[in-house]
Amino acid sequence: MGEIVRVYRERLPSLRFIGKRYTNAERANGFGHKWGEWFQNGWFGELEALGEAPGIENGYLGFMRCGEDFENTFEYWIGMFFPADTPVPEGYGHIDLDGGDIGVCWIKGREDDGSLFCMHDACVAELAENGMGNFRIEAGMSCFFERYNCPRFTQQDEQGNVILDYCVLLAERDTPAP
Template structure:
């Protein structure tokens, strides 16, 4: 069973997220098959050659954005990486430019194998709210931006029970 073990705030600079966008039509249960495609086709290695974003906690990212009042038609699931905001986007990839600002972070500890770490959105929202971080930033299309950050070594190093830590993050409105 997964559990939230830490909730905190950090600040990100302006960034460019470079990756590929998927919608609910691309789901097969979830997006695990798309992650497998990324590893099989070497898409992370190609992006890694761009250098990444220094001075932030980084890792592979699953970025989600949607307007909660129209979830089905606005949900996007992106796979990719953060880069400095002036990074050129390679052919075959798309990008999202993100303003700098605060994010809320939940560390979810659990098993990757049983998928328990992936169904914790609602619990993280409550954790953010209980920690005074319930004012989520929206973009010009009223979309909130959440992302899963697969940080090394938190996500790649299992503890003695085989559990890992997934970072679940949300962009916060400036207060």
């Protein structure tokens, strides 16, 4: 079972997320099969050739956003962050993000039991309890992402656990919920 082991605020500069977009219509027990396509097709290698966004924790990202109508607006993107002016290669899409804070939860658990990937509600509650409950809306959509940090996610501990970063874009100033 996944367990939140750390919660903190992190500042990101303006960034360009470059990747490929998927919708609920392409979800089949999650998006793991899409990650398999990325590795099989070498798409991360193509993106890594663009360079990196300096001064931030980066890694491969599962970037999600949705509006109030979850079923019809949910998007799941796979890709990486880059400096805001990075050209987008053919075959990829992008999301431009203004600089600002994110709330980060480290989720510890086993990748093979799937529990790491079902912690959205727990992370949102934990962020709110830690004064980070006012989430930013970009283009009418809430934005959150899984950050597969190396080595936290790539190196298992003695019990076979890894740590997945679960991040939510925050509004500039937190205000109490109504």
